[in-house]
Amino acid sequence: xxxxxxxxxxxxxxEKIERWLNFSASPALGLPAPDFELQTLDAETTRLSAVxxxxxxxxxxxxxxx
Amino acid sequence: MxxxxxxxxxxxxxxxxxxxxxxxxxxxxPGEHYPHHTSFEQxxxxxxxxxxxxxxxxxxxxxxxxxxxxxxxxxxxxxxxIMDRAGRPVYKADWTDAASVERAVLDLFAxxxxxxxxxxxxxxxxxxxxxxxxxxxxxxxxxLEVAGPKAVAEFKAWALR
Numbered sequence: 001x002x003x004x005x006x007x008x009x010x011x012x013x014x015e016k017i018e019r020w021l022n023f024s025a026s027p028a029l030g031l032p033a034p035d036f037e038l039q040t041l042d043a044e045t046t047r048l049s050a051v052x053x054x055x056x057x058x059x060x061x062x063x064x065x066x
Numbered sequence: 067m068x069x070x071x072x073x074x075x076x077x078x079x080x081x082x083x084x085x086x087x088x089x090x091x092x093x094x095x096p097g098e099h100y101p102h103h104t105s106f107e108q109x110x111x112x113x114x115x116x117x118x119x120x121x122x123x124x125x126x127x128x129x130x131x132x133x134x135x136x137x138x139x140x141x142x143x144x145x146x147x148i149m150d151r152a153g154r155p156v157y158k159a160d161w162t163d164a165a166s167v168e169r170a171v172l173d174l175f176a177x178x179x180x181x182x183x184x185x186x187x188x189x190x191x192x193x194x195x196x197x198x199x200x201x202x203x204x205x206x207x208x209x210l211e212v213a214g215p216k217a218v219a220e221f222k223a224w225a226l227r
Contacts, residue, residue: 004132012220026140036135038127052149055085065116066095066213
């Protein structure tokens with residue numbers, strides 16, 4: 001199974017979800033965080049850095065409909 | 067499942083130069099109505115539906131199909147980060163709680179005021195804090211029903227294991 005398929009798991013079962021829960025290895029506080037390309041709902045390309053440069057602080061919530 | 071609990075806070079903080087965005091990830095609880103993503107177009111469509119259904123006011127940014135951004139930040143289903151203008155995290159939480167985020171933002175501004183008042187250079191240090199949030203299981207299960215019966219059944223089975 002490739003990465004894209006594994007990340008987009010089809011069932012909420014332990015063996016498919018728990019491998020992704022890796023908050024303890026997430027970027028450290030106070031150090032530059034990784035920047036990524038993202039798409040707006042109008043399918044325009046932007047970057048996370050474009051967002052955080054626009055304000056003194058930026059709140060970033062991650063999630064999905066389900 | 068992420069309900070747009072931060073929209074009110076984001077609106078209140080807009081005048082204080084605080085931005086807020088929502089990054090759309092994989093489906094945490096895929097079900098009959100909103101299955102797992104097999105294309106970016108489908109993921110984009112789910113993100114648009116999320117905005118419509120929950121009337122999300124913050125900009126929604128959609129991660130790549132393989133979750134490049136989400137995975138790099140720890141892949142938690144509803145985590146929350148606050149970044150400074152230089153892209154340094156100043157707060158990170160493995161779950162989103164509006165009250166916790168608000169306390170963090172207010173504290174950031176209070177510290178900035180203190181720095182101005184004392185005129186002394188500041189030295190950063192890290193704090194770990196165990197927070198808690200109200201857990202409304204009825205509302206959570208109702209939210210899962212949006213995904214479909216499969217999502218409800220799988221979550222119940224997972225919770226009982």
